[in-house]
Each structure stands twice: as structure tokens, then as C-alpha cells.
Amino acid sequence: MNHLTLPAALIGLVPAALALAAEPVAQPTQASATRAASVAPAAQLPTVQVIDTAEGGQGLSLPTVSGSRTGIATLDLPASLDHVNEQTWQERGDSRMADIIGRTVGMTPLSATSYSSLSFSTRGFTGTNSVGIAEDGVRLGVASSTTPYPANSWGYERVEVLRGPASIVYGSGTVGATANVVRKQPTRETVRDVLVGAGSHGSAKLGLGMGGALSDTLSYRVDAYGHYTNGEHDMSRASGSKLMSTLRWQPTAALRMELLADISDEKPTRYFGTPTVNGAIVPELLGRNFNTSDSDIRIKDKRVRARAQYQVNDWLSVSNELYHFKADRYWRNIEAYSYNPSKQQVTLGDYLELAHDLEQTGNRLETTLQAGAHKLVAGWEVSRARFNFARNDYAGSTIIGVSESSLSYWPNTSDMLPNYRTQATTHDFYVEDAWTLSDKWLLLAGIRRDLTDFDRKDLVGSGTFDKSLGGTAWRLGLTHKLNAQTSLYGQVSQGHDPVTNILTLNLANRDFKLTTARQIEIGLKQQFAQGQGEWTAAAYRIEKKDIITRDPNNALLSVQGGKQHSQGLELSAVMRLSPSWRVEGNYAFVDAKYDQLIEAGGADRSGNRPSNVARNTANLWAHYTMHSSIGRWQASLGARAVGSRFADNANTALSGGYTVWDAALSWRPQARSTYRLSVRNLTDKLYTYSAVSSARAAQAYPGEGRRVDLTAEFAF
Template sequence: MNHFKLPAVLIGLVPASMAIAAEPAAVHIGIEQTQEAIPSSTYALPVLPTVEVMGNVGLGLSQASTSGSRTGIATRDLPASLDYVDEQTWQERGDSRMADIIGRTVGMTPLSATSYNSLSFSTRGFTGTNSVGIAEDGVRLGVASSTTPYPANSWGYERVEVLRGPASIVYGTGTVGATANVVRKQPTRETVREVLVGAGSHGSSKLGLGMGGALSDTLSYRLDAYGHYTNGEFDMARASGGKLMSTLRWQPTAALRFELLADVSDEKPARYFGTPTVNGSIVPELLGRNFNTDDSDIRIKDKRVRARAQYQVNDQLSLSNELYHFKADRYWRNIEAYRYDPAAQTITRGDYIELTHDLEQTGNRLETKLKAGAHQLVVGWEVTRAKFGYASSGFNYSTTLPVDAHYQGWDNTTSSIPRFTTQATTHNFYAEDAWSINDRWLLLAGIRRDMTDFERTDLIGTSSFEKSLTGTAWRLGLSHKLSTKTSLYGQISQGHDPVTNVLTLNLGNKPFKLTTARQIELGLKQQFAQGEWTAAVYRIEKKDIITRDPNNSQLSVQGGKQSSQGLELSTVLRLSPNWRLEGNYAFVDAQYDKLIEAGGVDRSGKRPTNVARNTANLWAHYTTHSSLGRLQASLGARAVGSRFADNANTARSAGYTVWDAALSWRPLPRSTYRLTVRNLTDKLYTYSAISSAKAAQAYPGEGRRVDLTAEFSF
């Protein structure tokens, strides 16, 4: 925590119980009262307790946009919808899982199980890792088989920014719904030491260590380590893992900076794939049972290395380059599909899966920024090469057992062998310009061209092939300042994503091109004395999704259409020096405009799976100060409307509202103790669900959980 002296006369003007609103910041700044002698000509001031200037927990409208545009314009001036969540905000809510942090932003619904660290979301009517992307410091990594396990938790990060709608200009393909960019903590010249210790329900525990500072006049560093363990809420849901994040910065001059980053993570997630359902609803008597095999296993290991260079040539021109390499080794051995027959009281188990992913990605991004009069121009070239190796047992098996039977072991006696390898080389060329037409009008325009050369080599069989994929994305946005604190905006944008993960394209997908999505969006952003609020309305139309040939329902073709339209509202209100409210609400009307499934069944007009029409989040915080320190009590609610588990819209998962509470005590400026209770009422609800010919199951939301953490900095 940083400290600075404030003249006593200024402190005397502030009530002792008041947390002063400051400009947005991700740190707390303690203000110590000075004990300097007061001239006799002035009146005597009373001795007051320490006054703490809190970071302005808000929507980040005054912050420079690092995730919505590469030009660095303020978020308030960005003609697009962008959510901003900083470390203080998620700490006050008691959130540490990245899925929870992102999932509380407007209109974003997590889909992956709370016990399984893979980041998958639904927003603006689109779901999954193809349409909702995850980036770290602006870099999106390749996705294989819809697996995005990193970053799983918040330790080592300072904020999360979520850009909604097609984001291909900034992040490339695969972001029709949204992209969440997770920004890590940076090296500083100031010495920083941080410790997190936590324990909670189900035998859970966690430990985080963070440190940074100067090594010399030109060298500084940041190091973060984190480990966690839990026995889990359900049978065979034990999970553990850890990570190490490091950054070394060399800055020989004010204009030149080099950074080297190296990270490793090792996770053993819970071996839990949900519980059987009937018509989309969880069967309470089966809850807690795990129908996976006793000797199931999951292992996920990631390594990352990055090198960055930035040179400020002059006040108008800067150059930057980032070279990175990523490697992931992942292994699964599980029975992942379950179907329940209530009449026969049996469970049919399928998807006996044993497989490995060997994923490597190397990339380089060269970028230049130029300020020329009223223009802020960015031009860049990014090249990536991803290699993917897939091995599996090729075991296709199902078995039906009585519900009360305990499945003992793995029936698969087939050895796991390499099946195929793929390689994708992508070149991205992009340009973006923020033109300040005058003091009130700003025009943001951008274009990006993506070109991918894909090669698949089948190690068994004769299904090898090569393919080229190309796409052009663009956006045109205009923002108008009604006042210094209020902006209106409108934008039209186009993005694209593949019909499936590029790295796992097979011969059946070879004929297909990238799908195209176009969005129109209008919005309002405003700051005022008591807080901030934003509003956005949009419509997205996506074409060329996979459907069936109307003349031959056995043949898959492109030509389907999907659309959504909706409203999103977000606000932070400071009702008094002690009370603060945070809330958001999203309505989405999504449907398949044209979709034919197997057997010629027409799904046009149906709602896509796991898309809720209404979602909302609300937090109320009460803060008070006394001689014992700072005390904050918080109460939050998350509401998600009903969803369907199938395209036929017959298997419905009921909507839910879950209440959370948090209590924090800060006896000293550098120590905080937190008590968090998740799901206060221990409500049973469905997190996400699927319904198909071989599986009808759901991931239940976690039950009541109590966590106690202690945070220290020195």
C-alpha cells in the first residue's frame, strides 16, 4: 500500500467515517494525518483517525481502453460496450475464480462446471469458446476441442476487461459474442509484497505470494505464485493445482523498455462431469453421485514464455514487438456422458474418453502507433503458428447399470495411440484509426485481414488434407460527447469465426468457410457525482452456420442463420459515504433464423442452448470506519433466467437467483480479513446443461460454501 502525507487542514474537512472517492485506481492509498505544528494564527484542528482514500470502484470509464481499441482512447469515448472489473472489486465480492469474475459482468453467463477450470460463456445469444474468447494481455491462444483452462484464477492479475460483440479487429477470429482480456500485474520500481492465505468448505485451502520491485537502476520484476486444494463438493471432485508467473523488465532509458515473461501452471481438476437430468431438470436423489470411473484422471500443464520490446521514438511515434511461445500438455481418462432412465432406475454411461492434447503455439506481433494531428493510428502485423497433436484410445463403448451400482474401474483395454496432427499458420494484418474530429466527435475505424493455412495429417487412415481460411473484419464507430462526462455512440462491426475449433478441423469440415457475423450497436456512457452508468442496445446477425441440406437431411451444409438482439445496463452508485450499489441487467432475444437438423427437423425460431433471456447482478456494500479499523459488509445476488438444454427447446433448465455475502475487516491499512458465504440459501440450481441422444445431464451450481481469507501487504 502506498502512503503519502496530506496537510491536516484538508483532513479536517473530511468526515472521519467517509471513504473519499478518488480517480479510478486498482490500489488502496492510505492517508496518514500529519502531526506538524499549526501556526498560532490558525484555529486548532481535532485529532482524527486515519482517513483512507479508496480506489474508485466503478465502470472504468475514465480509464484508457487497452482491450477495446489499440489506440488507447478513454473507455468513455470508445464506441463499443466494454466492462471493467478491477482487483478491489472482485476482492470485495469474495471472487477468485476467473469464471465468477467474468460471469458477473453484464450479460455474461458461465457454462463450465464450477469444479472444472475451463472458461466457457454465453453472451449476446452466442455460446462457447468459438464465439466468446479469452485473452491475456491482449494475446489469444489457440483453442483445441473447446478447451480454455487458463487463466483459472485471479491471483497475479490487476483487472479484467470484457469487450462485447464482434471483436476481430483487436483479437482476431472467434469473438462474435465477446472477448475477455485479463491484464496481469506489472513490475514497479516500488517494493511490493503480497500474501493471501485462505481456507473454507470442503477442505479447501489456498496460498498466494506476490512480490515486485527494483533490482537495479534499470531492472525491475514481478513474481506471483499461487496454489490451491479442495476435496470438492461431490464424489471424486478433489482438485488441486498451482502456478508461477514472472516478469522481468529492463528499462535502460525512458523511451526504451524490454520485458521477459515466463509462466508455468499445473492443474488436476475435479473428475466430475455433472449429474443426470430429466427434461432438463436435475434429479435431486442423484445429486452428489459421480458416475465417472474410480480410476479416472485429468491433468493440465501449461508453459508460457514471452518477450516484449517497446520504443518511444518521439512524442508521435512508438514501435513495439511481442514474441511468445506457449505449450500445453493435457490428459483425460473419463466416462463423460450419462443418461438416466427413471422407470428402470438405471444409468447409461457413454463417452469412454482417454485422450491427450499436445498443443504448441508460437507467435509474433509487430505494431506501430502514430499520432498525427487529430488522428491516433495503429498498424500491425501478427503471425502465429500452432501445432496440435491428438492421441486417443478410439474406444466407443456404453454400459447400462442400476443407479445404485458403483462403477469400479476403466473397462477400456485399448491402448491410446496418436491419431492425427494439425498445423495452422495465420497472418493477420490490421489498421485502426481514432480520429478526434473536434472536441465532441470521435470517429473510430478499423479493418483486419486474417489468412490461415491449415494442414491436417491423419496418422491412421487417409483423411489428410490442406485448407486455406480467409476473413476480413471491420468496424466503424462514432461517439459524441454531450458533455465532458456523457457520451453517446453508435457502431457497425463485422467479425467471423470458424464452424469449429480450427486446430481440430476434420475432413467433414473441409468444405466450410468462416462464418460471418455483423452487429449494429447504440449506447450511452455517463459519469456523474454519485457514480457511473452505461446502456447499450444491439443486433447481431450471423450467417453460414452449419445446417442440413433441405433436399438431403443427411448432408451438412453452410447456409444456416442465427440472430440476437438485446439491451444491456450497468451502473455503480455511491448513495452516501457509506453505501455503494453495483448492478447490471441484460435482456437478449436470440433465435435460429434458419437451422435444419438430422432427419430434416426444422429448428428455425428456436432459442440456442444455454441462452437465458434475462440475467442480472446486484451488489450492495456498506462501509464504516472506527477505531478498530475499516469494516465492510456486502450482499450480492445473481439471477439467470430459464434456458434450454437442446435445440428443440424441450429440455428446460429453470431460472435461478443465488445470494452471496461478504464481510471484510481491515484493522490496519495493509491487512484485510474476509469472510465470504456463497449461495447463502444453499439453493439447488443448474449451472449449464446438455441434452442429446446419448447424454442428458447438467452441471449443478455449487451449494453453500464458506471461505475465510487473510490478505497482507508490506
Template sequence: MNHFTLPAVLIGLAPAALAMAAEPTPEPTQASPSRAEAPAQLPTVHVTDSAEDRPGLSKATVSGSRTGLATLDLPASLDSVDEQTWQERGDSRMADIIGRTVGMTPLSATSYNSLSFSTRGFTGTNSVGIAEDGIRLGVASTTTPYPANSWGYERVEVLRGPASIVYGTGTTGATANVVRKQPTRETVREVLLGTGSHGTAKLGLGMGGALSDTLTYRLDAYGHRTDGEHDMARASGGKLMSTLRWQPTSALRLELLADVSDEKPARYFGTPTVNGRIVPELLGRNFNTDDSDIRIKDRRVRGRMLYEVNDWLSLSNELYHFKADRYWRNIEAYRYDPAAQTISRGDYLELSHDLEQTGNRLESRIKAGAHQLAVGWEANRARFRYAGNSDSRTVTRPIGDTGIVPWDSPSAMVPRFTTEATTHDFYAEDAWTLSDRWLLLAGLRRDLTDFSRNDLIGSGSFDKTLGGTAWRLGLTHKLSAQTSLYGQVSQGHDPVTNVLTLNLANRDFKLTTARQAEVGIKQQFGEGRGEWTAALYRIEKKDIITRDPNNSQVSVQGGKQHSQGLELSAVTRLSPHWRLEGNYALVDAKYDELIEAGGADRSGKRPPNVARNTANLWAHYTTHSDLGRWQASLGARAVGQRFADNANTATSPGYTVWDAALSWRPGPRSTYRLTVRNLTDKVYTYSAVSNAKASQAYPGEGRRVDLTAELAF
């Protein structure tokens, strides 16, 4: 959400004040004798810090529709979190920011930079997408490590439910769109300094402004390091984000963006569990190899053009190139046998991903009477090269060992296959204002992908074409200027596995199809001091992978699952001192048809790592003194019980984690913040897995104290 600081309000009032001062005083007349005798009275001007309210429903969304609708008018469920909100909460990790929105549960541990979530009954990167400025980020296998942190971004918007009409395949559960800070003519200088528990340190630098009458820029740099709270959990990384904007006329804008990031995450893949529960005496020990390694490097360049042809037509084009180099060498699967007092280690994985993606999106927006249309064509080509070892052994050692072993895999990492996927997406959306109170939103998208795989070892090469059609039809009725009712039906699609890693075993599979029906209400109240939303939905997904009823060793499509639920969110300013924020999600998710290897029928079971109940609550108290502005914040995140397997026999207990923050703002350009995460040092689970090879969990972080300084010049 955008917001105005006090200096901005004063600057905005300055021209009006000057105009009032320059306006000539009327001459006294016979008709107004009192005005000649009484002193001139200027109207009282009340200046408030509107950043405290930050209403979001009235803002135009760039994530829910290509037509630029306000969130209040959008017939879909959408959350928005701005920079000031996540700063007040002490959040900087993108997974935490997204994970506090309604119904979103982060699945990746704090120590590992991968954006994986559960929402509306669906999990992982094949169902919950991540985008930056509306462009889906490159995904190979199940890894989405960028953007790992919030520096350089102004807000995050989360569109829930099938979002294929806007973002393409792989977005049945939701899509989180991260919006960058933009160049401005105003000079900007920002500094973030931070230190904290476990040897944590971070530094962020941001600057922008005008280089000439037509050139502006934005530059953001960030670096961090930590020793971590587990063995071998040291992590470090950094990034540089840059935007150069040339605007020769008010109608034409050209931008060049170049980013680099380099991360070395913690070499930690969780802790053993028994029946889904963390074993306390093993928590903190690392069962990976002592010479393990993880390196993640991303490079991306984009060119953007926006041309306002006239009052009713605008054209935009975005050309981008993305390159990712990633390397892992780890032992990633662990199983604990409490009777034998042994630890079994498997998945001796050494592999590298080399991914390059080049794409272009051409779009036109048209205003025609009561219609606002967006029509576009997006094309991209991704090339993926995979090298890895082949080591399926399991090594069992007594628990009394140190737990850290050297890398001793007999299998060498060699190039194994290359893949290429060329995708063309055609889409159209129409926001039709039927009247002052009714709006109809309709959209259609067709995705076509030509895929080829070239096996460098063996004979698994093949070609394949994948196609999917997405659509949505939504209706919004405004009961008043502040209240909207909406309903929508939509269809999206997900791959059964990541497209770039298709192999012979799944080459005959098509995209899964998901259909959703949703109704909801959105309302602002108290003259903009608060707002709330509610949504009811049902999603049915078919063609998930199951087993042939006549041969349980053969995988086929034909499985089904569904989810239905309720989502509530609200923010209100109770007084000049108190603000409350909260959300709650209830999810009923089940497999309708699913047979596993061996013939076990999992119909009626809940999918792994899906909680029936999740909730977030924040209370902020703000006061002012001669020393400046003070704010105390207390927050809680609650996640209900989940299962670690399809059989629903391994249970991860629910949890509630409390966080607190205290900030001091001595002036408009500096804020000092003390944050305590996990106040009670609760032991809890981000996500868990339980199968024949592994029974382990990613634990949540323990108590942590951070101190940061946010400065502007």
C-alpha cells in the first residue's frame, strides 16, 4: 500500500498555502461590514500522518487484473502488504512477509532461501507462484530462491485462487507478486543497518533521483550474513538491483533494469522426526556432510516500454533475460530409529542447474466506453542443463556419532540431460462497468508449450506439446462506495511436475485442471480508518497423479482433490494510538481419488503440510513524546495441526509463535527498531515429510533478537 509521510503532506500543502498568501484581500463593502471590522480568519489545517491508516482496498492493483481495477472492485481475493507494514513487524525475509497474509503458510526453513507455500489446500512451487512486477520468475525443479528478502521492494500483493489468467500455469493456490521501488525525480537516500542473534548482520543501501530532465534512476544494494542456530548453518549473500528510466515525453517511458544476486544458504535440511514430531534431543544437530555446499546465483536484465498513444489506447512491451546458476552437494534425507538408536542418511545429491530464460510480453490496453480491455501476447524460451550424480544408497550410523560425516559418494556428477521449453501465451481481459454499481470482469488465456528433452546418458529423449486454457468470469456489486459484494468462477492449470524436468515417466501427462467458485465481501469503514474482507471458495482439481487401479506400480492421471474454505482479514485504527491487524483461514482439503504405490487408497485424506486453521494477529500502540515517536507491536502467528504423509499417520503439531517489536523515531528520517522473534522460544515445524526414505522436518527458528536502524537522507 502506498502511504504519505508527514514531510510529503507538508510539501503538498505548501503550494496551497502560498496561493492563499498571495491571494488579494477583498475590499470591505457595505454588504459585509463585519468583514471590514473583524480580523481575517484562515481555515484550520489539520496535518496527520496518513501512513498510520494505509487503506488498501481503494488502491489500484497491478496483480489481480491486467485492467488496473481497484482492489475494492476486483471480483477476487487479494492481499497487499506495504514496506512500512513489514518494517513495523520486523520482517525482512520475503517468506515471512508473504506467510503473514491470510491463508499462506511458509514451508521452507528460515535457513534456506526457497519460496514455497501452502494455501487453499495446495502446496509447493507447482501450485503457488512467485512473480516480480507481474513476470513469473524462472523455476527449475522445486526451487524459487529469488527474491529472498524485501530490500528494494515497496509492496507485495497476493492473489488467491487459480491465477492462470494473469500469470499462466502453476498458480492454482495463489500467486505472490513482488513490486519493486520505482525511480522518482525526488532524491532518495536510504540506509538499513542491522545486527542480531547468531552473528547476524545486514546492510542495505538505496538511492534514486533525477540525472537530467528526462532521466531518473533507482539503485538498491543489500548484503547479509549469519552463523545460524544449527551446526553448519552459516549463510551469506547479497544483491544489486538497478533501474534507469528515460521519459522524453509524458506519453513515452523507457526503462532498463539489471539485477544480480549471489546467495550461499545454510547447508541444513532439517531434523529427524518420529511420527511427524521433532525429536527434541536431535534438534540443532546437522546430519549433512561436513563439506556440503550450496551456491545460488541469479542474473536478470529487462527492458520495458510504455507508450500512451492517446486517451483510449496504450501499448507496453517488456523484454527480459534471466540466468540462474545453482549448485548443491548434500545428504538430504534422514530417518531416526529410536529403538536401534541409529540415523539413516540417504539422498547423496550432487547436482547443478544451469537455467536461461528469455521472454517478451507485448500488451495493449484499451478504454472503450464502459470497457477497459487488456490484450496481450507473451512468449518465452527456457533452456535448462542438468548435471548430477546417481547415488541411491542409504548409510546408517549410531546416533552417538558426531552426526557430521565427510562426502563419500562413489558416483560422480556428470551432465545428464538438457531441456528446452518454448511457450506462447495469448490472453484478453475485459472490465465492463455495467452501471455505477455493477462491474463484470471476464478473461481468457491460452498457453501452448513446445518441450524437448535431450538425454545425455541413456535413451530418454523426446518431444512434447503441452496446452492449457484458463478463464474467469467475475461480477462485483457495490452496495455503497465503501462496500462491495463479488462472485467469480475461474479455471486454471498446474503441471504434474516442473515442466523443465519432464522425463519419460511423465511425458504422457497433461496439465492438471483446477476450477474455483468464490464469493466474498469487501468493506471500508470509519472514514477509511479500517477495512475488512471475507471470502468463501471451493476449488476442484483433477488429473493429479495416482496409480492404475489394476496395477499399483503404474502411475496414471485421473486422481482428484478438492478444497473449500473461509478467509477473513481486517485492519482497523481503534484510536490515534491503537491499530489492529488480523486474518483467519479455515481450509477443508481432501483427496477425492488417490491411490499410492502398493495400492493404498488415500481418498478422503488431507494433503501433507495443509493446516485446517491458520491465523495472524498484530496489535500496534503508537505514542509521541519530546524524544519522538514510539511504537510497540505484538504479533502472533498460529498454524493448526498438519500431516507429513498422504496416509495422515505422521502428525506435525500445531503451533502459535509470538513476536514483538519496539521502534523509536526521533525524527522523520530515522527509525531504530528492536525486534524479538519467537518470544517463548517455541519448537515448531515449518514443513515435514514422512516416507520410506525420510522422516524429517524443517524446524522454525528459535528465539532471536534483532536491532536495526532505518535512515533516510
């Protein structure tokens, strides 16, 4: 593997980091660690007396199932893992999951409204084929790049983001990173939470949560949430609701069984961006919605899970999780726009009326064995996903003048017809071992084999086929404890991505296999200042092969054989400077290039940067807290900076970088009530959230303008 070639200024940070790492400091803890893992306590390196923890910190002392199924502490994990808890996102005024994940190091959201997918760019890779989303460690099937759930934070206690190839834990489609969203758990204590909010554009939201004991052995947790907004564009009204529930039965300390049932119903905004010229937003077209007035989007999801865990004895535990997921989704929209400045005209295309009917049933059986210095986890997961796709095939386009009104009605009156059905049955086998070599050394090794049998039946045309896909992921990582609060690590890993969503494979990509990516990463993690600060650093290189390219001898023929790589540096830190001041920040640099890529028409993109990948991203927050006779006050100021990105692989359409400022002011008159005023995009800056430039469309999602929200949070 090639050596990392980072800028000299960034390389210069490494000696300073090592010097700081050598300072002995005290070990922190965190009260919520008792709720952090849903599996048996993990074997860890020896611990020392604890003193304090960094408020809003990175969870280095907490066990994690997001980075490894062995549940070792984040400080001991030989991989890069971000941790964001509920308190942190509440202080920032964040509630959309896209915003919460997007503020972690190196993660840039791509779907501005989250209406169709939680899509991100990180470590040089973009979209749902390379950046995964999981809930409590379970990833659900992705069809047509659609991952709308979970859209908001209500009912969740934290988010953990594992960066780099994560196939060893989550399977295919996770080379860039995976965000695991952890829901709130039932408790024996009675809990009542209420959230009431209102804000700009006629927005309103209401959240209700409750939990407690039903008997000596039964406890529960229920969360309900609803929201509404008129939106800041024409026809961008949106609303939604969800109900999450968990019932826990624990007759003994060794046995725990849970039943989870959720339902959500979303009607997202029907806004698909604004036309651009060479990647830049056209200001005079802002505010226009080129969709039809009778357009529609509906997303309904249902989820049921049953899970059980049994601690057989001191060294053996067994767990099983059975789940079923059903999604009904519908779109009727005009989604592609291109602008001709000389003629003052906009061409409307991609008249899409689609319906998705997706069902997935799966089961994961896992056993954990504690044998001396080894913590061994072995598992088998099997899932079957069925996908029915219907569409209205209309290939028309319309040209309108910029002064003309948008189309009022959907122009195609033809019936929507079933198009194809697919089924994917996947068996995943995995083994991980956390081996404590000594007080200073931990070796983490794992391997996973994924096998998928895919079947497609075309109801229109003759594209029926079946095929098998297989991928092997592995990881070998070593952690060295410089002292009780500081660790250095290195790892080599391999993961894999599909060339397109597996459930939507078609005849054109029938013969393609999974792409393969290998990563080398080194890093440092440290808690310092007697538990008042935490910081991490990671340097990496990822090489991915077998991406889709064109045959050099026939540009009309798509083949596997393309290559790309990325390398970079990521830094994140949180520090309490005094009883009143706390700061949080992160910075990511990535150098991503195509090593070999030929696109349609024979255009060679080798050496170009992938679209929607920023070389530099950063986040910074400062919080000031003061106490008065009428309660506790906190003022927060944050900045989100994203460098310039290209909207195309040709690197001709450039979207400029931006820095957006956000602020929040909270008042807590008593321990269980908080009133919060938050302002997003303080300066009302116009910027590009994400963009696309192709033969049929050149458009961008503008970032959200200034928005003011007022919320009240109560606990009983």
C-alpha cells in the first residue's frame, strides 16, 4: 500500500500530538456508561481510579457496540469512532439526524431536506452505497438510494459514527463510514419527557416520551413525535409523525427479553433544488419551485423487533434478535432542472412517478465467550428482503421561461404499473476477538463473510435473472496504552461496497461483483486535564478498486476495473476551559482522486476529485454557562465550514465553500425544565448544500436560510 502523502503542515501536528500524549493524566468516567451497551460488559484493559469526565465529550471511556461487537471501550478501539449524545445536540439546537451526524468530523450531509435519504460524504466516498445508517446495530435494506429513517433525534440517546471501512461490523455498503443511532432504553425509574417547539416558516413540533416499571420484571419506553412546517420555498410544506415503543421483561439478572414496535409516517417537502450555471446557484431563480403543484411524496415505515440475551455463566452469553421491516413509499415529481441563461429558459425533466414496497425479515444469533485474555464474539445473521417497484414510464421534458409560472398538474395521465420484483437473501458469518496481550497492548482481529443470493423478475421487458454476490471483510488492529488515559493505535482493514443498491440490480450491472476497499489507519486518543478534555487524531489511506468505468476500447461498454483512493487527517477535541466555558471542535482534510475512471463518451477522469467531496471541513462550538437567581443560562455559538466541491466528476462545475454560523440560548429555571432559543444560519448566508451536474440536470440544493426556533423541554 502506498504511503500517506498529507500536507506538511498537517504532518507537523503529529510530533506535537505525541508530546502531549506522553503527559500522565487522570482517568475520567461518565455516569451514563451503565446504559451504553446492550450486550454483556466487555473485557477491557486494566482501569484506574476515576475523577471526572468531559461534559459533552467523545465517550472515550464508554463501551461501544458501534465500533466492535466485543464492546471494548472507545479508548481501546483501534479505529476512529465519534460519539454525540442527546445533551450535545440539544445544546446546539439540532433535531434533524442529518445535522447531528453532519457535525461529526469529516461527515458532510448531501440530502438537504432528508426527504429521500440520509446521504453523506466522508473520507472521499459519497452516498448510501458507501456510507451506512444503522439503528441499534441493525442496518435495513436500501432501495434506490433511499434511507429516510431515522429522520429526527426524538427517542434516541446518542449517535456513534465509525469511520472507514465498517463491513466487519455492518456488512456491505459501509466503506466511508457508518452512523449507528442508539435509542433510549426502558428503565425501572419513572421518566416523563415533553418537547414543545415552534419557529420560522410556520414550523411546530411536539415530542412525548415516557418510561418506567410495570411490575417487578416488566419495564417500558414509549416515544411519540410529530412535526409540521410550511417550508421556505414554494410547495415545500412538510409534516410527519412517529411512535417508538420498547417493552422489556427481565425475570432474572441473567435473562432479558425485549419487544420493539415502531411506526412512522412522513410527507416530506416536494422541493428538488434550483438550477445552476457551472455549479453556482442562480440568485434570480431562488424561491422558485419547478415541481408540479399536485406533486406528492409519502413515506411510511413499520418496524418490529424481538431480542433476547441470556448470560449462561461468567464466561458465556448468547443473544438473538429477530426483526421485520416494511416500507411503503410513493413519489410523483419533476426532479431534474437545467437553465439556459441566453434564452432565459429552464428545461424540466425526470418526470418520476414511483412506488416502493419493501419488506425485510432477518435474524441475528450471536454468542460471546470470555476466555482468559480473550473476548470472542461469533455470529450468524440471515435476512431476506423483497422489493416491488412500480412506475409511470414518462420520458418527456418541458421548457418554460423563467418568468412563466410552474406547471400546475402532473402531465402524464397514464396508470402507474408494476415494473419489477427483486429478492435478496443474505447470510453473514462473523468472528471477532479482542485479545488483551498485556496491560499495555490490545489486539483486535475479525473476519466476516457475506453471501447474497439475488433474484430479479421483470414484469415489463426481459430483464429477469438471478446471481450470487460474495464479499469478505476483515480487520486487524493493535492498541498501545501509553498511560491509563492515552492510547495509540494502528489498523489494517478491508470492506466492500455494491456498485449500486443490491435490491435494484438490473440487467446492465448483472455481471458486476462487489467493489473492494482496503484501509490503513493510525491514530491517537487521549483524555486529559483531569477528565476535563478529550481529543483524537487519525490519519488514513483508503484504496478502492473495481468501480464502474468504461472499456478503453469501447466507450459504450461499462466494465469494472476503475480505481480511486483517498487519504487524510481527522482531528476532534472537547475541552472545559473553566466552570463557565466549554469548547468543541473538529477538522478533517481529505485528498480524494480517481486513479482510473473513464465515463460516457470516453472522457478520462483519472486524477479528478469525486463529486461532492470537500477537501476541508470543520466544526467549532463554544458554550458559556452562568448561574443567576432565576436559574441557569447557557449561550452557544457554532460554526460549520465546508470547502469547495465539484458537482461533477469532470471537475468543471464548482460549488464554492461556505461557513455558516449558528447560535443557541437556553434558560433552565429549574433542574427539569429548559427553554431554548436557537438561530440557524445567523447571517442568512446563501450557499450550496449539495449539487449535481450531468447531461440532463444542473441543479443544487441551497442551504437553509436563517431560521429561528423556540423550544421548551420538560422532564417529570
